[in-house]
Amino acid sequence: MSQLFEQAILALGETIAHERRSADDSRPLLGVNAAEFLLRVHRQMPDYLRPPFHILVLLFDAWPLLRSGKFFHQLSLDNRLTELDKWRQSRLEFRRRFVEFHMSLALFCIYSDLYGQDYRHESTTGAPASP
DSSP states (O other), rough: HHHHHHHHHHHHHHHOOOHHHTOOOOOOOHHHHHHHHHHHHHHHHHHHTTHHHHHHHHHHTTTTHHHHSSSSSSSOOHHHHHHHHHTTTSSSHHHHHEEEEEHHHHHHHHHHHHTTOOOOOOOOTTSBBBO
């Protein structure tokens, strides 16, 4: 995978993690872990899906060039959050779906990291199920 692709995914993972982070959570690795998970998902895609998703990520990364002269991964965190929100609220469906896809995967990873060790299934009686 290209370095530009990996930088875009890292910036996307970090931005999503920052957006979903609580005020008292300062774990910087959440974004890195989310980005690594996104990269793994992209690597494991079927051969016919990998190139279109690769192109979409590069398009997403280059989109801010039109207004700011910088790639998404080069923007400040505040500008990345703004850009992500613009894609999320876009009239173009592919932009909204791109964000939904990557956000759902990143959040899966983030919440697994945050709560994976603490989560227990409870029985219908309210008592914790045995592990």
